[in-house]
Amino acid sequence: MTNTGFTAGIDVGGTKCLAVIIDPDNNIVAESRVPTPRGATALIDMVEAVAVELIELSGGLDGIGVGVPGQMDLSGRMAFAPNLDLGDLPIQQLLEDRLEVEIVIDNEANCAAAAELQLGVARGVSDAVLITLGTGFGNAIIVNGDVSRGAFGMAGELGHTVVNPSGPECGCGNRGCLECYASGSGLQWMAREAVERGETTRLLALAGGDIENVRGEHVTRAARDGDKAAIGVIDRFSWWLALGLANAVAILDPEMVILGGGLVTDWDLFEGRVRSHYDKMVLAGPYRPPLRIEPVALGERAGALGAALSARVHKGFAN
Numbered sequence: 001m002t003n004t005g006f007t008a009g010i011d012v013g014g015t016k017c018l019a020v021i022i023d024p025d026n027n028i029v030a031e032s033r034v035p036t037p038r039g040a041t042a043l044i045d046m047v048e049a050v051a052v053e054l055i056e057l058s059g060g061l062d063g064i065g066v067g068v069p070g071q072m073d074l075s076g077r078m079a080f081a082p083n084l085d086l087g088d089l090p091i092q093q094l095l096e097d098r099l100e101v102e103i104v105i106d107n108e109a110n111c112a113a114a115a116e117l118q119l120g121v122a123r124g125v126s127d128a129v130l131i132t133l134g135t136g137f138g139n140a141i142i143v144n145g146d147v148s149r150g151a152f153g154m155a156g157e158l159g160h161t162v163v164n165p166s167g168p169e170c171g172c173g174n175r176g177c178l179e180c181y182a183s184g185s186g187l188q189w190m191a192r193e194a195v196e197r198g199e200t201t202r203l204l205a206l207a208g209g210d211i212e213n214v215r216g217e218h219v220t221r222a223a224r225d226g227d228k229a230a231i232g233v234i235d236r237f238s239w240w241l242a243l244g245l246a247n248a249v250a251i252l253d254p255e256m257v258i259l260g261g262g263l264v265t266d267w268d269l270f271e272g273r274v275r276s277h278y279d280k281m282v283l284a285g286p287y288r289p290p291l292r293i294e295p296v297a298l299g300e301r302a303g304a305l306g307a308a309l310s311a312r313v314h315k316g317f318a319n
């Protein structure tokens with residue numbers, strides 16, 4: 001066990017893994033990226049290899065925080081991660097058996113929320129909802145100035161609330177979860193549907209003529225080029241996201257919604273549409289302040305940074 005004031009955070013995303021080392025003043029002093037492998041053993045091997053690299057780079061770490069795209073329980077067991085097709089994985093124990101450093105595990109969106117609370121856009125905020133629009137729909141809930149984990153550690157899964165029981169099958173086993181629509185994979189699915197219906201040739205051309213290659217980035221590019229079908233997909237996506245926001249606001253009444261994830265880069269394409277749909281759906285709309293929506297201040301590193309901060313808090317180095 002060292003006492004250097006340096007900790008590391010490893011943000012295991014659905015497709016890529018981003019790791020950082022922070023110094024005692026919370027500055028990022030090193031970072032590393034690798035793709036996220038499939039399967040439990042490969043995942044643990046990858047996190048171990050990244051952790052060993054970070055320990056060598058830093059010359060000693062006080063702790064390592066790991067953010068995962070799944071539900072953690074309070075004992076460090078990953079209960080369910082549909083986007084990785086994993087469940088019931090005692091990830092903290094498995095890593096502590098291999099590494100001589102304290103390991104703290106949390107949901108990646110919870111990590112991002114912890115970072116935004118301490119260093120970012122949520123400083124001084126009491127109640128907020130954080131949403132990461134990446135491959136999936138990540139979510140964390142901030143209540144009374146802290147990340148709310150629920151009774152069993154598994155709160156904050158707005159993405160898996162069912163919004164259409166006859167909708168497409170979700171990775172979690174249900175049908176028509178919000179994540180099926182309001183996520184990068186949802187955007188891709190809706191775009192492929194539009195191509196299949198023959199509504200757009202521009203989207204197909206951007207994807208090299210292969211419908212299986214149509215991705216979210218093609219939708220935003222085609223929409224910027226004025227492609228009507230792509231704009232229609234953006235509007236449909238925005239309707240579903242607005243529905244999720246209206247539901248979250250009805251339950252949690254947050255001061256702000258913090259948006260992260262890859263889709264935020266193109267938020268200008270979505271914002272007006274999301275707000276317009278949301279205003280028609282939200283409960284007591286005329287009697288509540290306009291929804292404050294802020295992008296994450298810490299960008300794509302929010303999750304890794306939050307994981308590193310969690311490792312420090314856990315060690316008693318909280319600022």
Ligand SMILES: [Zn+2]
Pocket residue numbers: 159160161170171172173174177179
């Ligand atoms: Zn689901």
